Amino acid sequence: MNDGTSPAGTPAADPDLLYSADEEALRAAVRSLFADRGAPATVLAGLESASAHDAGLWRALATDIGAAGLLVPEKLGGAGASAREAAVVLEEAGRCVAPVPYLTSAVIAVTALLGCDRGREEVAAPLAALAGGGSVGVLAVPWTTAPGGASEGAVRAGADGTLTGRVTSVADAAGAALLLVPVRGPDGPALYAVEAAADGVRTGSVTPLDLTRPLGHLTFDGARGTLLASGERARTAVDGALLAGAGLLASEQLGVAEWCLAETVRYTAERTQFGRPVGSFQALKHRMAALWLEVASARAAARNAADALATDSPDAPLAVAVAQAYCAPVAVRAAQECVQLHGGIGMTWEHPAHLFLKRAKSDELALGSPGRHREALAGLVALDAP
Incomplete structure (x- = not known):
């Protein structure tokens, strides 16, 4: 498509591919942190530890720098930034294969919550927790799932809100406290929030090719969750x-x-x-x-x-x-x-x-x-x- 219009036929704005001064300042802060505490040699030394991710590095990035809340609006406890700033953080994370759950928690899980009704306490509370960096959340889908390819059939929700099913190869599942689970409910697709430590939730380990981004299999056996969205909104x-x-x-x-x-x-x-x-x-x-x-x-x-x-x-x-x-x-x-x-x-x-x-x-x-x-x-x- 070379006619300068979007797929919907509306004029497409020219993209801005340059980095702004604020983005370069963010890059400098993140690069300095990774150089000090997440250099490749440091990552290599910690590969065989039992930790799901580098908790100290994640705390410094998510909380001290405030990167975990970049995509969260200010009124919900975040920085009110955009995907451009998050892209800068991820570019620097890629430069040192940082073992932190930034993409899975601060981008994917946060964006899923932002797509729900933000006015509800059930949505606002976990958003604030993720924005502060004190909690890690993941979207419970296989890591190979492409946009538009999520299936609601792997986990089913009963009329009483209990979840049953299994999801394989979920990135950063082992270190997550909050699971956002797409399900097939009694009335169609839905999205539930489930505490990883809740009864009826089991996380099985799997050895991935990339040891800096662990994968886990999630099993739900009568686990109770909180409904975040249903139908087309979910x-x-x-x-x-x-x-x-x-x-x-x-x-x-x-x-x-x-x-x-x-x-x-x-x-x-x-x-x-x-x-x-x-x-x-x-x-x-x-x-x-x-x-x-x-x-x-x-x-x-x-x-x-x-x-x-x-x-x-x-x-x-x-x-x-x-x-x-x-x-x-x-x-x-x-x-x-x-x-x-x-x-x-x-x-x-x-x-x-x-x-x-x-x-x-x-x-x-x-x-x-x-x-x-x-x-x-x-x-x-x-x-x-x-």
Whole structure:
């Protein structure tokens, strides 16, 4: 679609892909925090701990900096910012594969709650808790679920509000206190809030490829929940949360790719062979130049998605589909090049390159594969999918 209009036929505003002064200030604060307490070497050292995430790092990011409440309106205890600011946080988190539940809690869970009736205490109270960073919430859907692909059939709600069913591979479920559960209720789709510590809730562990973002299987056996939304409102809230998550995941993928490119350039400039830095060899120059062009394009796609979400653009689904179809493969290629161009050291556990490759491969399947987003893109622009 090149006629300058949205899928609905309304004029599409020009996206703002540049970072504002406030966004750069936020980036500086988040980058300083991660450099001090979440460098890749630090993440690597804590991989085999029993913790679901780095609680100290999460507290500093969510509460001290206030990043957990960026998407929450000020009157509900948040910062009243937008997806553009959240994208900056995720870009920096991707640059150090930070083991924090920012995307799952501060973006996806918060957006799902914002899609419900915010005037109700049942919605306002958990929103305030998530905004303050004192609680972690997750949307109880498989991590591979794409926007528009959530099923209400995995968990069923009885007339008395008890939930029964099982949801597999839920990201950050082990460290969550609040579960937002899409269900099939007596009158159709609904969204319930369930305390993770409630009777009838079990969280089973699963070993993921990316150890910095744990997955868990959730089983509900007569667990009691609080109804947040029902009918079309529940479906819209869940779909909106998944769309925001997929769109801002592109910024995390951008951060992964940026670190891999910068680290590869640094390493090849220092490593010598035949008396010359290997980065001066023409073949490697060509590979890194091609990767630089891909990363620059990924930055434009990720920023476009964040801006579309921030402005509630009618083109947001289109921008998100483009960002995920492009950024996911770029992050994987950047991580693969990082491992390969580091030579033997890049293949070792001691070097953090494998953390970025695992995060990139995991993110490639998260919230819809590139192929799934290409299909969505083809439908949005009325083309036959390849």
